[in-house]
Each structure stands twice: as structure tokens, then as C-alpha cells.
Amino acid sequence: MMSRDQQRSSDPSATTRRKLLSTGVLGVATATAVALGAPAAAQNSTAEAISQPSPEPTGEFTGQCAFITGGARGIGYACAEELAKAGANIVLYDIAGNIDTVNYPLATEQDLATAKLNIEALGVKCIAIKGDVRDRTKLEESVARTVREFGRLDILVVNAGVTQVGVLDEFPDEEIQTVIDINLTGAVKTTQAALPIMRRQNAGRIVMISSILGRLGNENFSVYASTKWGLIGFAKSTALAMAKHNVTCNAVCPGWVRTKLADNDYMLNAVSPENPNFDAVEAAAEASYHPLPMGAYEPVDVARVVKMFCGQATAMITGEVFDIAQGQNARFNA
Ligand SMILES: NC(=O)c1ccc[n+]([C@@H]2O[C@H](COP(=O)([O-])OP(=O)(O)OC[C@H]3O[C@@H](n4cnc5c(N)ncnc54)[C@H](O)[C@@H]3O)[C@@H](O)[C@H]2O)c1
Structure with missing residues (x-):
């Protein structure tokens, strides 16, 4: 097993930072323009040079397209990078802005822009969309754009999520509602937006990012844990609803990342x-x-398992709940 230091040195975001620093040219404004889908003319030539695809990727997912919510950073970005390295074109869908009722900063527009550039540098195409998983219309428009530009939607990673921690009695209504609206209702809306095209294709792979707290209770994370338990129920139900359309749906449950x-x-x-x-x-x-x-774990550790649930090895597995939990799952009853 790699030491923590070795793992960190393979952290994709660290690589990203190194790449950008070595080019020394990525300005915030340019990166933001790229992320927000500004026309090519509005982006400066330096950014275009950075995002020029390198050699055509050949891999298990070449020609496929993956739509990833919360893809600007963290686990979502790592999934994008793993799938892109194996040839998939990527859609990053991220709120790229803060929410008043979430008590820590979410990804920024610059994070989204940087993520897009780094995915493109792997030689695949990438669309970055600033959007909220609570916004059904934006999700539907984004899936339509994906199909217009990439012709299909093969993989959906339902990843966007926020957390909340503290004493149960003290959680305010607005915070409770935000966690449920994003982690659970947002996952439902995201999936609903993707189902029609997957049904038409008679093919598709969905992976939902639950949590070890979707398998255990935790007094400090009561609302968050509830949404992650709920997400497993939703993943299994989606697996049943879509099995006859050759669409798999599995959940992964990471521990501390x-x-x-x-x-x-x-x-x-x-x-x-x-x-x-x-x-x-x-x-x-x-x-x-x-x-x-x-x-x-590092985000890439989770991303490798997500990739496995998008690939050939798991083509006939659906409704699975897969723990990535430092072995804590070995203590479960079954
Ligand atoms: N980090 C952990 O220890 C851990 C463990 C288990 C599960 N998870 C789950 O993994 C998923 C990814 O989390 P992460 O650890 O990478 O966190 P993160 O905060 O780094 O990434 C989450 C991403 O989702 C985006 N996002 C948040 N709300 C959104 C919304 N309403 N619409 C669109 N995008 C939104 C954020 O901007 C951010 O880019 C989450 O569902 C989280 O619950 C994380």
C-alpha cells in the first residue's frame, strides 16, 4: 500500500497545480471564460494553446461521454480525470459558487475553468457548465447540450453533495433543507434528466456517490447520513427501473476522503x-x-472504483452498494 505521502504526490489536483504553475500563464479571467462556455473568440489564444488536445486517447471509454455533477474539484474531478484518461469526453456540471446555508466554501468558477483545461489536456473534449443540481431546467438543458455536442450520454456520475455537522437539536431548517435538496432531491433530478437519453440508447451506466455514512448512523452527521442512506435506496430503485433498458446503477460508499x-x-x-x-x-x-x-483516501482512490462501475468488468452488475471505507465495512453485520 502507498504511504500517505506517496498518495498525495499522485493527487490529481496537485498535478493540476503543478501543470498550471509550470505554464505560468493561466489567468483567472481566461479560465473563467472557458469554464462558462464563452465563444472561442472571447477566450485568449494562450488558454486555447493550453487546452489543445494532446494525442488521441485510446482507452476503454473512447468515444463515450460522461456527465459528472460536482465535477469542478474533489471526487467528481478525480472521476472526470480517470474517465478522461481512458478516453471519455467529459461534462462537468458544478454550482461553482457558494450557498448561504452551506457552512464552507464550494468550488469556484476558477476551479471549474481549471478542471476543464486539465481534462482537455488529456486529449478529450470537455464541456464545463455552471449549474445547480437543484435546478431541473438547467439539468435538462445541460443533458440536451451534451447530446447535441457529443451525440450521446453513456455515463452519469451523481456526485454533487454538501455536508453538515454538529448537534442534531441545533440544525436550522434552512440548512437541513439544503442538504436534502442537494444530496437527495438533486440526485433524483440529475438522474431524471439523464434517463430519457439512456433509455433511447438502450445503454448507460450510472454511479451514485453515497458515503460510509449511508451505511452507518453518526450522531454528528444525522441529516447528511440520512441523505446518503436515502441515496442508496434511490440507486437500487433506479437499478430496478432501468435494468430492462440495459442501464446499470450502482452506489459507492467512501469513508474519509x-x-x-x-x-x-x-x-x-x-x-x-x-x-x-x-x-x-x-x-x-x-x-x-x-x-x-x-x-x-485520496479522491483518485474513489475515482478508480467509479471507473470500474462504468467499465466492461461490471457491465452485468447493478443495484450494488460498494464500500470504499478503510475496512470499516468489515464490521457490518452483512
Ligand atoms: N470527502 C469525503 O470524505 C466524502 C466521503 C464520502 C462521500 N463523499 C461524497 O462525495 C461527493 C463529493 O464530495 P467531495 O468530498 O469531493 O466534496 P467537494 O466539496 O470537494 O466537492 C463537491 C462538489 O460539488 C459541488 N456542488 C455542491 N453543491 C452543488 C450543487 N447544488 N449543484 C452542483 N454542484 C454542487 C461543489 O461545488 C464541489 O465542486 C459528495 O456527494 C460527498 O457527500 C465525500
Whole structure:
């Protein structure tokens, strides 16, 4: 097993930062224009040069198209990168802005722009859309645009999510509603938008990102955990509804992953008030409740499993719930 340091050195976002720094030319305005789908003329030539595709990719997903919600950073971006490396064209759909009732920063427009450039640098096409999974109309328009530009929609990664942590009695209505609206209702709306084209194709692969907290209760994450349990019910129901159309739907359940959802002041102050530091929390988890001798996963660790559920090896598997949970799942009853 790789050490945490080795894993970090393979962190796609770290690679991304290195690439951009080495070019030394990516301006915020240019990146934003690219992300928001500005016409080519509105983007400067430097950005076009950066995003020029390198050699034609050949891989398991060549010619396919993957639509990924929450794709600007974290697990969603890592899924985009893994699928793109195997040849898939990518649609990144991300709110790319903050929400008042979410207590930590979400991805920015620049994150979305950077993600698009880095996916294109892998030699595939990428559309970046600033959109909210709570917005049915925008989702439907985005799927229509995907089909117009890429001709199909093979893979849907239902990933966008937000978290909330603290004492159950103290959660305000607006926060509770936001977590449910994004993690659960947003997942339903995203899936509904993609089903008609997958049904017409008589093919499609859907992967939903639940959580280990969709398998366990946790007193600090009661609403979040409820949405992740709910998402598993939705994934299994979608699997049944779409099986006859040759569409699979599976859920993956990650444990602790090093992303900005987990590594932010709001979260760390709640889970480790004496020492609100990600490395300290990670070390404590490793020393206490992680059976595998490891701390957090890196996003790519989850993305590789998502890719597996989009590929040939799992073409006849649906309704599965797959734990990526440092071995904590070995403690489950069944
Ligand atoms: N990080 C972990 O430890 C962990 C563990 C288990 C499951 N998960 C799940 O993985 C998924 C990805 O989380 P992450 O850890 O990469 O977090 P993240 O915050 O880094 O990424 C989430 C992405 O979703 C986007 N997003 C949030 N609300 C949105 C909305 N309404 N519409 C569109 N986009 C929206 C954000 O801008 C961000 O880019 C989430 O569903 C999360 O619940 C994370």
C-alpha cells in the first residue's frame, strides 16, 4: 500500500497545480471564460494553446461521454480525470459558487475553468457548465447540450453533495433543507434528466456517490447520513427501473476522503475542536477506528472504483452498494 505521502504526490489536483504553475500563464479571467462556455473568440489564444488536445486517447471509454455533477474539484474531478484518461469526453456540471446555508466554501468558477483545461489536456473534449443540481431546467438543458455536442450520454456520475455537522437539536431548517435538496432531491433530478437519453440508447451506466455514512448512523452527521442512506435506496430503485433498458446503477460508499468537503475550518472545528487540523484527525482515525493502517483516501482512490462501475468488468452488475471505507465495512453485520 502507498504511504500517505506517496498518495498525495499522485493527487490529481496537485498535478493540476503543478501543470498550471509550470505554464505560468493561466489567468483567472481566461479560465473563467472557458469554464462558462464563452465563444472561442472571447477566450485568449494562450488558454486555447493550453487546452489543445494532446494525442488521441485510446482507452476503454473512447468515444463515450460522461456527465459528472460536482465535477469542478474533489471526487467528481478525480472521476472526470480517470474517465478522461481512458478516453471519455467529459461534462462537468458544478454550482461553482457558494450557498448561504452551506457552512464552507464550494468550488469556484476558477476551479471549474481549471478542471476543464486539465481534462482537455488529456486529449478529450470537455464541456464545463455552471449549474445547480437543484435546478431541473438547467439539468435538462445541460443533458440536451451534451447530446447535441457529443451525440450521446453513456455515463452519469451523481456526485454533487454538501455536508453538515454538529448537534442534531441545533440544525436550522434552512440548512437541513439544503442538504436534502442537494444530496437527495438533486440526485433524483440529475438522474431524471439523464434517463430519457439512456433509455433511447438502450445503454448507460450510472454511479451514485453515497458515503460510509449511508451505511452507518453518526450522531454528528444525522441529516447528511440520512441523505446518503436515502441515496442508496434511490440507486437500487433506479437499478430496478432501468435494468430492462440495459442501464446499470450502482452506489459507492467512501469513508474519509481528503477533499475540501472534509478539510475545511467548519468541519475540523466540529470534529476536532482541540486540534482542528486535517492531518491530526486523519492520524487519529488511522490509530483508532480504521482497520486498514491508513488515514484518508485520496479522491483518485474513489475515482478508480467509479471507473470500474462504468467499465466492461461490471457491465452485468447493478443495484450494488460498494464500500470504499478503510475496512470499516468489515464490521457490518452483512
Ligand atoms: N470527502 C469525503 O470524505 C466524502 C466521503 C464520502 C462521500 N463523499 C461524497 O462525495 C461527493 C463529493 O464530495 P467531495 O468530498 O469531493 O466534496 P467537494 O466539496 O470537494 O466537492 C463537491 C462538489 O460539488 C459541488 N456542488 C455542491 N453543491 C452543488 C450543487 N447544488 N449543484 C452542483 N454542484 C454542487 C461543489 O461545488 C464541489 O465542486 C459528495 O456527494 C460527498 O457527500 C465525500
